[in-house]
Amino acid sequence: MKLRVVGILGILAVGSSVSLSLGAKPKAGDAAKGKETFEQCSVCHNVDTDERKMGPSLKGLFKREKLASGKKVTEENVKATINAGGNGMPSYQDMLSDEEKDNVIAYLKTL
Numbered sequence: 001m002k003l004r005v006v007g008i009l010g011i012l013a014v015g016s017s018v019s020l021s022l023g024a025k026p027k028a029g030d031a032a033k034g035k036e037t038f039e040q041c042s043v044c045h046n047v048d049t050d051e052r053k054m055g056p057s058l059k060g061l062f063k064r065e066k067l068a069s070g071k072k073v074t075e076e077n078v079k080a081t082i083n084a085g086g087n088g089m090p091s092y093q094d095m096l097s098d099e100e101k102d103n104v105i106a107y108l109k110t111l
C-alpha cells in the first residue's frame with residue numbers, strides 16, 4: 001500500500017513538472033546580457049551605422065520588412081539565421097546556449 005502511494009505521488013510529480021514546462025511561456029531575453037554576448041558578433045556586424053563589415057549592419061534589424069534571405073524578420077527567423085550561419089557567418093547552433101540567443105535577439109530588438 002505504501003509503495004502504491006509513493007508510486008502515485010511520483011506520477012503526479014512528473015505530470016505536474018511536465019505541464020509546468022509546457023505551460024511556461026518562452027522567457028523574454030535579457031537585452032543587457034545580449035549586448036555582452038553580441039561583442040563576438042560585432043566583429044562582423046555594425047549596429048550603430050548602416051555600414052557593412054564582414055556581414056550586413058544589424059542596425060534596426062527588427063524594423064525591417066525582410067531578412068536578406070527574403071524571410072520576414074521574426075524572432076524565429078532571426079534565431080534560425082543565427083543557428084545556421086552560412087555565407088561567411090559562423091553557425092551558432094552549438095556555440096551559444098538558447099538563453100544566450102534569446103538575449104542577443106532581445107538586444108537586436110533594441111537597435
Ligand code: HEC
Nearest residue numbers: 040041044054055056067068069081086087088089090104
Ligand atoms: C565572421 C563574421 C560574422 C560573425 C562573427 C557573425 N556574423 Fe552574422 N553574418 C555574417 C555574414 C557574412 C552575414 C551575411 C550572410 C548572407 O549573406 O547570407 C551575416 C548575417 C547575419 C544576419 C542576417 C542579416 C540579414 O539582414 O539577413 C543576422 C541576423 C546575423 N548575421 C546575426 C549575427 C549574430 C547575432 C552574431 C553573433 C552571435 C553574428 N551574426 C556573428 C557574418 C558574421
